[in-house]
Structure formats: C-alpha cells, structure tokens
Amino acid sequence: MTYTCLADLYHGEPKRAVATSAMDGDPAIRSLHTPPFKARPLTRRERRDEDLYAFQSPKGRRLVEVLGVPTFCLALLLEFNPQISAYVERPRTLGTPASRLELSFWIQDRQGRERFLLIVPTAESLPAQSGRRTHRRAEALLEAASAASIQLLFISEPDLLEQRARIAQALRMLPYVQDVQRLPHRLYLRERVLSLLATNPRVRFSQVEHSLSDFVASDVRAVVCDLIHQGDLALDLEATLTMNSIVNAGGRHE
Known part of the structure; x- marks a missing residue:
C-alpha cells in the first residue's frame, strides 16, 4: 500500500510512488500562472453548521476558506512550504465504485508537478505495515486516481499532529506576512x-x-517572516517560534 509523509512535501518529489500512471509524463509538469482549479464554494449549510476557518493567503493572493481543524492545519503548512508554489482547497471529487469523495487540496510544486491531497480522518483509516495509518479504501482510490490521470497523496491526521510545531509557527507568522x-x-x-x-x-x-x-521592530519582523514564507530565509521549523529563534540564510529552496 502506498502512502506519503508530509515531510516529503518539503523536499521536492515524494519519496514513495503514488498513483503515478499517466502522471509520469508531460501532463504532470507544467508552468501555471493561474491554477487550473477553483475551490468549490461552500454552501450556506456548511457556513452555518461546520467548523469554518478563513484567512487571506499571501501565496495565492485570495481568501482561503476551509472546514475543520485538520484542513486548516494542512492549509497553513502548504502556505508556508516554499516548495509549494500554489494550492487550491476542494479542487475536485474522485469517484470509486462505492462512493465519490471530495479531495482536500490540489497543489503545484516549484518544478511544476501537480498533485492532489486527501486528508484521511482517523475514523476512515486502518493501521498499515509501514507504521502509518492508511485509508481503508486506499486501493480503490488510487485506482480511481490512476484512471483520472491524477497523482493522489494521502495525509493522515496523526501525520498532521507530527507537524504541530510547524503549524504553530505558520499561525504566528501569518499575520506578519499578510501585513508586509x-x-x-x-x-x-x-x-x-x-x-x-x-x-x-x-x-x-x-x-x-x-x-x-x-x-x-514589527516592520523588521514582518519582512523576516515574509522572507521565510518565500523561502529566501530558513527557520528551524521544529522549534517553538520566539525572539531567540535562529534565522538562516539560504532558505529552503532546493
């Protein structure tokens, strides 16, 4: 069973092959000025009844609206991942013989490779031999992704929990980057x-x-955070963000 780790998204191409199929050819690589997908608009019921999070994305120069804490956390990680050049929430659905699921995000990395992310709720997951949890219908979903010529990555809720330090840093830096x-x-x-x-x-x-x-001082802080957001400077993303945090030249561009 194939799976992915969020850390893979910080180092170019994923370390494991996932639903490649036709995505190994030219359709997987292209330079985009405008994302090929738009976020599905939230319904009135979703806005009224669901756990809604919204923020102005400096990367996308648009309002990002997502439902649920896990999706909000992943959006923050994508926003502050310099390897990711663009992302769109709720980009499309993917059908299997049993049902149709809405994918969590479309992403494009700096090399132009496009992928789709699906957050796997713990209730929808099973333990895998790798030690990570896998979607209980992973095989059918990967077959559907291959048939649709898209590359699909699964992101588990425990995987998001492992990134809590990065998420906390992104949340603290976001207002500064928005303000710059x-x-x-x-x-x-x-x-x-x-x-x-x-x-x-x-x-x-x-x-x-x-x-x-x-x-x-706040202007300096905003510019430093913006340079980190752009990938021109690097930060120890595993540590708590404080005034004693170390900023490194060179950034995370690889």
Whole structure:
C-alpha cells in the first residue's frame, strides 16, 4: 500500500510512488500562472453548521476558506512550504465504485508537478505495515486516481499532529506576512535584512531587529517572516517560534 509523509512535501518529489500512471509524463509538469482549479464554494449549510476557518493567503493572493481543524492545519503548512508554489482547497471529487469523495487540496510544486491531497480522518483509516495509518479504501482510490490521470497523496491526521510545531509557527507568522504589503519601505528593508544575513548567516530574530533598530521592530519582523514564507530565509521549523529563534540564510529552496 502506498502512502506519503508530509515531510516529503518539503523536499521536492515524494519519496514513495503514488498513483503515478499517466502522471509520469508531460501532463504532470507544467508552468501555471493561474491554477487550473477553483475551490468549490461552500454552501450556506456548511457556513452555518461546520467548523469554518478563513484567512487571506499571501501565496495565492485570495481568501482561503476551509472546514475543520485538520484542513486548516494542512492549509497553513502548504502556505508556508516554499516548495509549494500554489494550492487550491476542494479542487475536485474522485469517484470509486462505492462512493465519490471530495479531495482536500490540489497543489503545484516549484518544478511544476501537480498533485492532489486527501486528508484521511482517523475514523476512515486502518493501521498499515509501514507504521502509518492508511485509508481503508486506499486501493480503490488510487485506482480511481490512476484512471483520472491524477497523482493522489494521502495525509493522515496523526501525520498532521507530527507537524504541530510547524503549524504553530505558520499561525504566528501569518499575520506578519499578510501585513508586509502595506509597508512602503518593504523592498529596501528586505535588502537590508538579506545583506545582514549575507554577513551573518545565522542570527536570532532579536539580533536582526537590534541590527536594524532604525526601523520599527514589527516592520523588521514582518519582512523576516515574509522572507521565510518565500523561502529566501530558513527557520528551524521544529522549534517553538520566539525572539531567540535562529534565522538562516539560504532558505529552503532546493
């Protein structure tokens, strides 16, 4: 049984083959200016009765609306993953002989490869030999994905729980990244931050703000968070985000 790990999405192509089929050819790789899918609009009932989360996506320059904590957490991980250039929630459905499921996300990485993600609720999963949990209808779903010429990855709820430090960091940085576009001096401040990191490739958040004390501290913080969001700087994404967190030059672009 094939599966994926969220960490695979931070290192280019997935480490395991999943529902490849026709996706191994040219249709899997293309450069996009506009995503080929739009998020299915939420119904009035969903907005009234479900657990709704919404945020303005700096990456997509649009409002992202998702239902449920797991989907919100995955959206934050995709937003702050520099390997992912675009993502769309609720992009399409996938039919099997037994039922039709709505896929959680469409994503495109920096190399142009397109994939679809399906969050697997614990109630819909079974333990697998790999130690991770797998969708109880994984085989049928992968066959349907292959027939539709799409590449499907499963994301389990325990896998999301393993990323809780990254999720917490993304949630803390998001308001700063959203706010950075209002700064009239953001380009100049960006160059100052990058110049500082070119000389000192490992510095703390507090050191960056101290070195650029002629700017408002929150503006410096916003630009640093934006550079992390873009992948131009890197952060230890396994640690709690504080003013003592280490910022690294070079970023996560591979």
